[in-house]
Every structure is written in C-alpha cells, then in structure tokens.
Amino acid sequence: MSAEFDRFREQYKQTLTSGLFVIDRVVSYLCRSHGKGLRPVLALLCARLGDNGVSDSAIKAAVIVELLHEATLVHDDVVDESAQRRGFPSLSSRFKNKVSVLFGDYMLASVLSETLEARDLKWLDILAETSRRLAKGELVQAARARKLDMDETDYLTMIGDKTAALFNASCRLGGLTGGLADPQIAALGIYGENLGIAFQIKDDMLDLFGNGARLGKPTGGDLKERKLTLPLLSALSKVNKREARRIKARIKRGVKRPEIKMITNFIQDNGGDVYATEVMNKHASEAVRALEALPETPIRTKLEELGEFVVKRGK
Amino acid sequence: MSAEFDRFREQYKQTLTSGLFVIDRVVSYLCRSHGKGLRPVLALLCARLGDNGVSDSAIKAAVIVELLHEATLVHDDVVDESAQRRGFPSLSSRFKNKVSVLFGDYMLASVLSETLEARDLKWLDILAETSRRLAKGELVQAARARKLDMDETDYLTMIGDKTAALFNASCRLGGLTGGLADPQIAALGIYGENLGIAFQIKDDMLDLFGNGARLGKPTGGDLKERKLTLPLLSALSKVNKREARRIKARIKRGVKRPEIKMITNFIQDNGGDVYATEVMNKHASEAVRALEALPETPIRTKLEELGEFVVKRGK
Numbered sequence: 001m002s003a004e005f006d007r008f009r010e011q012y013k014q015t016l017t018s019g020l021f022v023i024d025r026v027v028s029y030l031c032r033s034h035g036k037g038l039r040p041v042l043a044l045l046c047a048r049l050g051d052n053g054v055s056d057s058a059i060k061a062a063v064i065v066e067l068l069h070e071a072t073l074v075h076d077d078v079v080d081e082s083a084q085r086r087g088f089p090s091l092s093s094r095f096k097n098k099v100s101v102l103f104g105d106y107m108l109a110s111v112l113s114e115t116l117e118a119r120d121l122k123w124l125d126i127l128a129e130t131s132r133r134l135a136k137g138e139l140v141q142a143a144r145a146r147k148l149d150m151d152e153t154d155y156l157t158m159i160g161d162k163t164a165a166l167f168n169a170s171c172r173l174g175g176l177t178g179g180l181a182d183p184q185i186a187a188l189g190i191y192g193e194n195l196g197i198a199f200q201i202k203d204d205m206l207d208l209f210g211n212g213a214r215l216g217k218p219t220g221g222d223l224k225e226r227k228l229t230l231p232l233l234s235a236l237s238k239v240n241k242r243e244a245r246r247i248k249a250r251i252k253r254g255v256k257r258p259e260i261k262m263i264t265n266f267i268q269d270n271g272g273d274v275y276a277t278e279v280m281n282k283h284a285s286e287a288v289r290a291l292e293a294l295p296e297t298p299i300r301t302k303l304e305e306l307g308e309f310v311v312k313r314g315k
Numbered sequence: 316m317s318a319e320f321d322r323f324r325e326q327y328k329q330t331l332t333s334g335l336f337v338i339d340r341v342v343s344y345l346c347r348s349h350g351k352g353l354r355p356v357l358a359l360l361c362a363r364l365g366d367n368g369v370s371d372s373a374i375k376a377a378v379i380v381e382l383l384h385e386a387t388l389v390h391d392d393v394v395d396e397s398a399q400r401r402g403f404p405s406l407s408s409r410f411k412n413k414v415s416v417l418f419g420d421y422m423l424a425s426v427l428s429e430t431l432e433a434r435d436l437k438w439l440d441i442l443a444e445t446s447r448r449l450a451k452g453e454l455v456q457a458a459r460a461r462k463l464d465m466d467e468t469d470y471l472t473m474i475g476d477k478t479a480a481l482f483n484a485s486c487r488l489g490g491l492t493g494g495l496a497d498p499q500i501a502a503l504g505i506y507g508e509n510l511g512i513a514f515q516i517k518d519d520m521l522d523l524f525g526n527g528a529r530l531g532k533p534t535g536g537d538l539k540e541r542k543l544t545l546p547l548l549s550a551l552s553k554v555n556k557r558e559a560r561r562i563k564a565r566i567k568r569g570v571k572r573p574e575i576k577m578i579t580n581f582i583q584d585n586g587g588d589v590y591a592t593e594v595m596n597k598h599a600s601e602a603v604r605a606l607e608a609l610p611e612t613p614i615r616t617k618l619e620e621l622g623e624f625v626v627k628r629g630k
Contacts, residue, residue: 020454078413102450102453105449135421
C-alpha cells in the first residue's frame with residue numbers, strides 16, 4: 001500500500017494548495033504532521049476489493065475522507081486552544097483561533113469541490129449524510145459535556161455520529177470507486193460503522209487507562225474536559241444514585257491528576273473497563289462478520305486484521 | 316413578495332430544526348433575529364423572472380443562500396466574541412465559542428443536504444464555487460488585517476469573494492429555478508456580482524461615515540479590527556509613504572474614538588470617500604446594465620431599484 005499511500009499524501013497537499021500565501025502557509029503547517037491515516041487506508045483497501053483497484057478516483061476518495069477528518073480536527077482545536085490558555089489568551093492565540101475556524105471552512109469547501117469532481121450524486125449523498133452526522137455528533141458531545149447527562153445509548157449514538165460515520169463513508173466511497181456492487185458496498189458500510197465504534201471506545205479507554213508516554217499526551221484529558229465515556233458511564237450505572245452524583249459533581253468542578261486516579265480506580269472497582277471492553281469487542285466482531293458478504297481475498301483478510309488492530313493498539 | 320418571503324422564513328427554520336434539544340435551542344435563538352434577507356429576496360426575484368415563478372425549488376434556493384450567509388456570520392461571531400471579552404473570557408463565552416463553531420458546521424452540512432435535494436449538479440457547482448470563494452475571502456481578510464498590507468485590487472478581489480460571490484449565487488440559483496436560459500442566468504450572475512461589490516463598499520463606507528444610532532452599532536468597527544477598506548486605501552494612496560506608514564502604525568497599535576475621528580478626517584481630506592463612492596456607483600451601474608439581457612418586466616425594474624437601494628441606504 002505504501003506507493004498508493006504516497007500518491008494519496010501528495011494529492012492531499014495539492015488539493016489544499018491554492019497559490020495564496022495566506023492559505024499555503026497554513027497548508028504547509030498542517031501537512032508537516034499527520035495521523036495514522038486510517039480513513040484513507042480504509043478507502044484504498046476497500047477500492048482494492050473491486051475490479052477497478054486503486055484508480056485516481058480511489059485516491060480522490062481517500063483525499064476527501066482525510067480532508068473531512070482534518071477539517072473536524074482543525075475546528076476541534078479552536079476549542080482546545082482556548083482551554084490551554086484559559087484566562088490569558090494572547091493576541092496570537094486569538095489570531096490562530098480565527099484562522100483555525102476559517103481554514104476549517106476552507107477545507108470543508110475543498111471537500112465539496114473534490115467530491116463534486118466525481119460528477120456522481122452517490123458520492124455527494126455519502127458526503128452530505130456524513131457531514132451532517134459529524135456536526136450533530138460534535139454538537140451533542142459539546143452540550144452533554146456541560147450537563148454531564150448521558151447514558152450508554154446516547155454515548156453510542158454520539159460516537160456513531162462523530163467517529164463511525166466517517167469510517168463508514170471511507171469504506172463505502174472506496175468500494176464505490178473499486179466498482180463493487182451495491183450490497184457489497186452496504187456491507188462495507190456496516191463494517192466501517194462498527195469498526196469506527198470499536199475504534200472510538202478504544203480511544204476513550206486509552207484516554208483513561210493508556211500509557212501517557214506512548215500516547216504522546218497525558219491521560220485523563222476527557223475527564224478534564226468533562227466528557228463521560230463508556231467505562232465511566234458503565235461504572236456510574238452500577239452504583240447508587242448518591243454515589244453517582246458525588247462522582248459527577250467532582251468531575252463538574254474540574255479534576256486534576258489525583259482526582260483522575262481516584263476516578264479510574266472507581267471505574268475499575270465497578271467493572272467499567274471490563275464492560276467497555278466487551279462492548280468494543282462486540283462491535284469489532286460485528287465489523288468482521290459484515291465482511292462475509294465479500295469474497296475471501298488477501299485484502300479482505302487485511303480488513304479483518306484492521307478490526308483486530310483497532311482494539312489491540314496501545315496508541 | 317411578502318407571502319413568498321414568509322414561506323421562505325418558515326422553510327428556513329424547518330430546515331435547521333432537528334428534534335434534538337441541543338440543536339433546536341440554538342436554532343430558536345438564531346431565528347429570533349434576522350437581517351435584511353437580501354440574498355433570499357434576490358433568489359426569489361430572479362426566480363420570478365422565469366416562467367416557473369416562485370416554486371418550491373425557488374424557496375429552497377432562498378433557504379440555501381441564507382443558510383450559507385448565516386453560517387458565515389455564526390463563524391465570524393466566534394472571532395468577535397473573543398474580541399469583546401479580550402483577556403477575560405468567561406467559561407460561558409468559551410462554551411458559546413465552541414457551540415458557534417460546531418453549529419456553523421452543522422449549518423454548512425445542512426446547506427449541502429438541501430442543495431443535494433435538487434438532484435442537479437448545476438446547483439452543486441454553484442454551491443462549491445461559492446463556498447470556496449467565501450472561505451478564501453474570509454481567510455484573506457483575516458490575514459491582511461494582521462499585516463495591513465492591501466491595495467485596491469486585493470480589496471476588490473477580497474470583497475468579491477467574501478460578499479459578491481453569494482449575491483451572484485443567489486441570483487443564479489433563483490434564475491435556475493425560474494427556468495431561465497443559460498445566458499440569462501449568466502447575466503444575473505454578473506448583476507449579482509456587481510451588486511454585491513457595491514453593497515460591500517457601501518457597508519464599509521457606512522462603518523466609517525454612517526450614523527451609529529441608525530446602524531445600531533458604533534461606527535469605526537473596521538478600524539478597531541484593523542480592516543483597511545476602500546475609502547482609507549484610496550486616501551493612503553494619495554499621500555506620501557511616510558504619512559501612510561504613520562497612519563497604518565496608528566491603526567496597528569489599536570484605535571479608539573478620538574483616533575477614529577482623526578482617521579475619518581484624513582480620509583475625507585484626501586478624497587477617499589468621494590473615490591469609494593465613484594467605484595461603488597460604477598459597480599451598481601454595471602449591475603443594472605447586466606439586466607439588459609433580460610426582458611423588461613416589473614421584476615426587472617425591481618432588481619434595478621435594488622441596485623439603487625444598495626448604494627443609497629443609511630443602514
């Protein structure tokens with residue numbers, strides 16, 4: 001996949017580059033660092049399942065899903081930035097906020113232009129559905145974090161929207177460019193959706209129980225941002241209401257290192273980590289099961305292995 | 316137009332309403348107040364130029380352009396909010412920032428869904444081009460404001476992107492739903508583009524020389540935000556480099572009431588207001604001239620009158 005991934009990277013940068021200094025300065029900054037590239041990998045793998053293989057269209061699909069993902073991150077950073085400098089924003093941090101919002105919008109506009117180049121309403125349907133789910137998931141997360149009222153169902157809907165929707169779209173767009181039949185594309189969507197949910201549960205578990213050094217960031221970030229995730233929600237549902245209220249009140253006041261340790265102990269004492277692992281594994285299995293609709297090929301095996309990787313990874 | 320405008324208003328709110336409390340709370344807030352509705356009016360008038368008149372599609376076009384406009388405003392507010400609370404952001408202002416960014420994204424996603432309902436790639440082409448120009452115009456404005464380096468050509472390109480693009484799109488989408496021929500739709504695009512430029516120059520002049528009470532906000536806001544607009548750019552080009560540098564340095568340090576008066580005097584002493592008025596009128600005339608491609612009907616007269624309104628308005 002490495003040659004194809006390089007083609008994707010190059011195309012990605014080229015899509016954003018505008019010839020305008022204002023924009024290209026930010027593009028260079030953005031392209032200096034990049035994540036695991038899971039979404040483009042999914043699109044490229046799913047394309048390879050079909051007769052067309054990794055065509056220019058497949059590369060475009062990979063670019064589109066990564067652009068959409070990065071645009072979300074850029075807008076997320078607006079919020080995180082102000083948290084880091086709480087109470088003392090410098091003028092430069094204000095400027096960055098402004099540029100982040102506007103640059104995120106520029107990326108979203110680029111996603112639309114790129115998608116439109118396929119001249120296929122199917123692509124646009126996937127994009128529209130995914131954009132709406134992403135925005136809804138992020139909004140719900142922001143609002144719930146303030147109120148701390150969320151149950152397991154809300155949580156699963158929310159991570160479905162904010163994370164799994166784009167995994168789902170990556171797989172379907174890739175399959176579409178590969179030339180797969182509609183039922184196979186639908187199966188890839190189910191694979192992507194469940195993989196995405198397992199991925200996000202794992203992410204949330206790493207934030208509570210992971211190795212900060214390996215993750216490259218301190219654990220407990222979600223608790224600091226008052227985000228309730230599955231292990232904690234499960235533990236809260238196991239104790240009496242007074243105990244649950246006490247823990248929530250703690251989180252609402254804002255937690256630091258010692259309280260974080262106290263809360264992760266509380267979760268483990270009430271089996272929240274075990275329960276979340278079960279739910280995660282269930283979704284990873286459902287992802288792999290959805291692949292049965294596809295012929296047994298080495299690429300299908302790779303997708304199955306991705307299901308394992310997602311739940312076993314340490315970062 | 317009033318019945319049609321009411322249909323538009325209703326449809327607008329309905330499009331954003333989601334059934335999710337988190338979202339609908341913001342929608343209610345947003346729909347409490349609204350602007351002049353110039354963009355939907357343009358779309359509806361242009362639709363009435365054709366045989367189809369104001370169909371459901373025309374209402375949809377009006378909704379789309381207003382949604383796109385409001386999404387831009389919501390994201391603009393993120394920046395303005397932090398300016399108002401400079402140095403002392405409350406938690407509630409942070410939360411609002413977060414919701415503003417995410418809600419703007421939700422609106423952009425809704426724009427795409429609505430546009431897609433027309434099942435017509437022409438609509439999507441207009442949307443993609445407009446979104447990209449909007450984002451580019453806003454980014455350039457933000458970056459130039461920091462550096463204070465801009466000339467008249469940069470200014471005209473920038474306001475073309477950030478303002479005229481959407482006027483242009485409103486007219487073309489309206490004409491498209493009305494059933495006009497391609498050359499007529501192109502003429503409406505030229506009308507909208509020039510009208511938008513004239514509109515923005517007028518906006519910028521009102522910010523310098525308007526009546527604050529009538530405008531409902533203090534004048535001089537652009538200078539405070541270090542935005543150089545046409546009257547000032549023209550005046551700066553008339554004086555020697557040292558004088559121009561001195562004025563720019565003043566603006567860079569941040570201006571308050573007394574400096575604003577000093578700068579507006581400087582502009583008037585160097586004929587910047589007269590020059591900007593000339594450029595504005597030239598674009599308003601070009602807008603009206605573009606309408607000659609269309610049959611002389613009462614609706615065409617209304618569009619001509621809009622050209623006059625845009626340059627004569629006091630708010």
